[in-house]
Amino acid sequence: MKFEGESQLEGSKDAVWDALNDPRVIEKCTPGCQSLSIVAPDSYELVTKIGIASISGTYKGSMRLGDRLGREQYAMFAEGAGPIGTMSVAGTVALRENGAATSVNYSFEVQVGGAMTGMAQRALLPIAKLLTKQFFKSVDKLLAGASLPAAEEGGT
Amino acid sequence: MLHAAMLRSPHAHARIKSIDVARARAMPGVHAVLTGEDAKQYWGPLPPTIDIGMKVPTVYGLATEKVYYMGEPVVAVAADSRYLAEDALELIDVEYEPLPAVTDTEAALAPGAPLLYPDWGDNVQCEWGMAVGPVDEVFAQAAHVFDYRIPQHRYSGVSLEGRAALAQFDAYSRKLTLHCSTQSPNLVRTLVAQTFNFPEHDVQVIAPDIGGGYGNKLQADAEVIPCLLSLATGRPVKWTESRQENLLSGMQCRDYVWYLRVAVSRDGILQGLDAKVYGNVGCDGTCHAAGAGKFLVACGYVPGPYKWQAFKVSTKVAVSNKAPSGAYRGYGKDIANFPLEVAMNRMADALGISPVEFRRRNFIGRDEFPYQQISGPIYDSGDYALCLSKLLDLVDYDGVKRRQARQNDGTGSRYLGIGLASMLEPSGGAVPNCIFNSYEVATVRLMPEGGILVLTGHQDIGQGTETTLCQVVADELGCTPDDVRIIYGDTNAVPYGMGPWSSRGATFNVSCVAEAARTLKRNLIEVAAHLWQCEATGVDIAGGAIAEAGGERTLTLKALGNQLHLWPGAFGIVPKHVTNPFEATHYWTSPIASWAPDELGRIRLYSTHPSGSSAIVVEVDAETGKIEVKDIAIVDDCGVIINPMIVEGQLHGGYVQGIGGALLEEFHYDERGQLWNTDLTSYLHPLATDVPAIKCDHVISPSPYTALGTKGMGEGSAIMPVAVMVNAVEDALRPFGVRVSELPLTPERVIALLRTSPRWREMYGAPA
The missing domain is CATH 3.30.365.10 (Aldehyde oxidase/xanthine dehydrogenase, molybdopterin binding domain)
Incomplete structure (x- = not known):
């Protein structure tokens, strides 16, 4: 399943790059993130709690960043498992200056397993969109200098 | 009563590395959390339902070392409510090592395919073939030879009524009672007894008028899980299949x-x-x-x-x-x-x-x-x-x-x-070496008040068995369908029988019921002829009464039932050559089915x-x-x-x-x-x-x-x-x-x- 989109962040390309590659930002901005531990540079383990109807529950997983092309593009690999199935994500995130702001393009191949499969086509993409939007909104707030409260349940 | 829920595999093929059920077991309202390994103290592998020269894997009602398909039950939970049971599933941590999966038929048969059961050496469960007549010669000389590849996809009988089972183990009487939605209660009784190495005569399976039996409900598969949970807790345990469970595992x-x-x-x-x-x-x-x-x-x-x-x-x-x-x-x-x-x-x-x-x-x-x-x-x-x-x-x-x-x-x-x-x-x-065996038995019984009971191992699955059998018996015994009651779906009430599959109702079941009714009729006529001191050949039953030829003397079935059972009772009125005037049981099997191979091995x-x-x-x-x-x-x-x-x-x-x-x-x-x-x-x-x-x-x-x-x-x-x-x-x-x-x-x-x-x-x- 393809999952693609674009977000505008209020910040220079460099600032956005630094934020998106910073595990502390990832921890603070990932919806529902309960904990992020650094296993190795660019390699993390996460626990997140999602609160959206049929996929609500605690998900454990890992995330790895890499394959960087300058400060323009990087690859992200993530996989996780929760009460209703498994998910793995692989793809790229690309940054582009857009005036004073920065456009972030993401393109992921998503594989789901277990009960999640049955709802994937209809329900999962909208949920993924919502969570991604929530993530970038938080990053945007951080860039604007806000200090974020501890992560709430994703999707609430 | 407790309610069951099953944690099912999200992977199509994976090794189970570890299962942690501690948090689920500690949850208030949860009475049992059993993994495949835990369950081995209660049951053995699922017994084969068919084995005609087939490879039979050692598989259990709950996955043990590996999972073989997405949706396979891995852990079973019994809790005070289905809600609590489902919540407890979320507290179970299973670590899987995913293995390569194979789904396509020809890919599964190709060399190098991932193997489900490595000890088999391939993925072939069954292989067979035959040839009759001059095949090579005919093809060599034919004017036209046509070649086709014709595939068909996977679908099944997805019925509104899925599976449901209520298992009650009574520790005092050591009896296991299973209510379930099945086509063949007797076969389920045998399979449950074999699964748990439990005395078969202490298992009672009750299946009321069910629906959705298009062949899909001919086995004891997930049904053994509520039995397991009831044996483990000593309490009744109910499981009603969800739609998702039905589509994932309800026999495709x-x-x-x-x-x-x-x-x-x-x-x-x-x-x-x-x-x-x-x-x-x-x-x-x-x-x-x-x-x-x-x-x-x-x-x-x-x-x-x-x-x-x-x-x-x-x-x-x-x-x-x-x-x-x-x-x-x-x-x-x-x-x-x-x-x-x-x-x-x-x-x-x-x-x-x-x-x-x-x-x-x-x-x-x-x-x-x-x-x-x-x-x-x-x-x-x-x-x-x-x-x-x-x-x-x-x-x-x-x-x-x-x-x-x-x-x-x-x-x-x-x-x-x-x-x-x-x-x-x-x-x-009538297939050898499987549950699709080759006979049916029915009992047709005259009650003291003249009504007729038919006891059959057949099952009503919405196909009209009660109606057709009432018609058959009414025709044979000269009464009305209202005088007849069909008893089915309780293994402790009916003869051991196979149930409806292979469209065998109108062959096996109708035949044994008709033959049993004929035997009962002959015996009742003998009794009446004996009472009247006349020849039995002139006596017949019609309109609910036995009548002498010419209509001089008649005796309703009710009057005869009363005489046989009560006033005065059988001893006084049954001739010596009639061994059982109360009921007849007939065993029927097909005269043309044969398991002895002919000269061509057929x-x-x-x-x-x-x-x-x-x-x-x-x-x-x-x-x-x-x-x-x-x-x-x-x-x-x-x-x-x-x-x-x-x-x-x-x-x-x-x-x-x-x-x-x-x-x-x-x-x-x-x-x-x-x-x-x-x-x-x-x-x-x-x-x-x-x-x-x-x-x-x-x-x-x-x-x-x-x-x-x-x-x-x-x-x-x-x-x-x-x-x-x-x-x-x-x-x-x-x-x-x-x-x-x-x-x-x-x-x-x-x-x-x-x-x-x-x-x-x-x-x-x-x-x-």
């Missing part, structure tokens, strides 16, 4: 590919058939359910209603990382019917003969019965050509063909087509051979790919008809199920073994608005081998429509010269098919 069916070679003479006479079928039974077709055997049935019946000089057939049945495979309205007769009836139309086209004429030239003739088919079975009776002729009238075949010539002139986008096929529906199976597994023909008229929209069913006509020959309304109901229902398989129903597994459609908005069924009123007509060729000349007829209507639909669509799309290679025929697939046609691409400006 179909899923195979045929390779046919057919030799035909210059004048359109079938000569040789060389057929191979590769079946896919998912993770197992022996223990979870008996799916593997259907491919053997298919091998025996692929010659259909036609005559052949030479025949060769073989099958390889693959295991794969899909849900287990069971029976579904056909059990191999569908697999036999589909490829040949599609091939018949394509060959007729190639030979320039009408599909009607081609069939007529090759049918077994009405005067040739009983006919031993080249593959071994004895066909009891039939008139295949008459079925086809009546069908042409019923559907106005010539009229449709004339309209087609006008409509399909290329000016519009809706193309008219008509498809037809003939059908052979072997019914009343055995005979079916007791009657109903037949028929059917046609579908469609309009296919070449712009949208939508298929609209305009007309359906069925001519059925099930021998003597007991209840015309029930027969037509079976024809209607089965036919619509078949149309579902042809147009809509499909389990969408991806290459990783993930099932994508686990609800009824993505696994689609036909609706009432998708089918027109169905026209039915009948031919009656009584079976000489059943008590009343009846034949089974529960499956034929469901096995025909897929071939008929393919033939109709190919007929409609004749201007584009396309051949269906994939099912079901969704609009997307129809457009993809049309896209292969140069003419269509030219008309619709589509790129190649």
Whole structure:
């Protein structure tokens, strides 16, 4: 399943790059993130709690960043498992200056397993969109200098 | 009462590295959390339901070392409510090591495929073949040899009523009572006893009037889990399958590919058939359910209603990382019917003969019965050509063909087509080494107040058993159906019997009930004749009373029941030569089934051979790919008809199920073994608005081998429509010269098919 989109962040390309590659930002901005531990540079383990109807529950997983092309593009690999199935994500995130702001393009191949499969086509993409939007909104707030409260349940 | 929930595998194939149930066990309201390893103290592996030279895996009701399909139960929970049980599932941590999965039939059989059971050395659960007659010679000399690859996808009987089970283990009496939605309570009792090594006579299975038994409810698979939880907790445990559980694991069916070679003479006479079928039974077709055997049935019946000089057939049945495979309205007769009836139309086209004429030239003739088919079975009776002729009238075949010539002139986008096929529906199976065995027993009992009880191991699954058996007994005993009560569905009340599958109700069950009623009638007449000191030959029963010839003396069944049981009682009135005037029990088995191989190694597994023909008229929209069913006509020959309304109901229902398989129903597994459609908005069924009123007509060729000349007829209507639909669509799309290679025929697939046609691409400006 393809999952693609674009977000505008209020910040220079460099600032956005630094934020998106910073595990502390990832921890603070990932919806529902309960904990992020650094296993190795660019390699993390996460626990997140999602609160959206049929996929609500605690998900454990890992995330790895890499394959960087300058400060323009990087690859992200993530996989996780929760009460209703498994998910793995692989793809790229690309940054582009857009005036004073920065456009972030993401393109992921998503594989789901277990009960999640049955709802994937209809329900999962909208949920993924919502969570991604929530993530970038938080990053945007951080860039604007806000200090974020501890992560709430994703999707609430 | 406790409620069960099951944690199911998200992976199609994975090793279980660890399971942590501590948090779930600690949850208030949870009474048992059992893994596959925990459960081994209560049960052994699932016992085989069929083993005809098959490889039988060691598998349990809960996964142990590996999971073999997405949705396989891994941990079972019993809690105070279903809500709590489902919540507890979320507290269980399972660590899996995913393994490569295989789902496609031919990929599973290819060298190097991931192996489900590595000790087998391959993924072949069952392999078989036979050859009769001069096969090589016939093919070498034939004027025409045709080759086809004909696959069918995976779908099943997805019923509104899924599985449900309530298990009650009573620790004091050491009795296990299981209420469940099953087609064969006695078989479930045996399988549960074998699974738990529990005394079979201490297990009672109760199945009330159930629904949704199209072959899908013939095993004790998930049903053993509530039993396990009840044994572990000492409390009643209930499980009601969710829709998702039903689609994931509720016994799937179909899923195979045929390779046919057919030799035909210059004048359109079938000569040789060389057929191979590769079946896919998912993770197992022996223990979870008996799916593997259907491919053997298919091998025996692929010659259909036609005559052949030479025949060769073989099958390889693959295991794969899909849900287990069971029976579904056909059990191999569908697999036999589909490829040949599609091939018949394509060959007729190639030979320039009408599909009607081609069939007529090759049918077994009405005067040739009983006919031993080249593959071994004895066909009891039939008139295949008459079925086809009546069908042409019923559907106005010539009229449709004339309209087609006008409509399909290329000016519009809706193309008219008509498809037809003939059908052979072997019914009343008697298969060795499996639960589909070969007898039925019934008891017919006269009660003191004159009513009649019929005790049968058969089961009412909505097919009208109670109605038809009441009719049969009323006719035999000269009373009314209201005087008769059918007792079924309680293993402690009825004789050990097999239940309804293989359309055996109208063969085995009707025959043993009729014979038992006849015996009881003879005995009652003897008693009356003894009372009246007259000859029994002149005494008969009618209108609920026994009457002397000439009508001088009569005795109602109630009066006789009273005399036998109460006033004065049997001792005073029963003649010495009548051993049991109260009830009669009859054991019936088929006189033509035989497990002793003949000189060619052939055995005979079916007791009657109903037949028929059917046609579908469609309009296919070449712009949208939508298929609209305009007309359906069925001519059925099930021998003597007991209840015309029930027969037509079976024809209607089965036919619509078949149309579902042809147009809509499909389990969408991806290459990783993930099932994508686990609800009824993505696994689609036909609706009432998708089918027109169905026209039915009948031919009656009584079976000489059943008590009343009846034949089974529960499956034929469901096995025909897929071939008929393919033939109709190919007929409609004749201007584009396309051949269906994939099912079901969704609009997307129809457009993809049309896209292969140069003419269509030219008309619709589509790129190649």
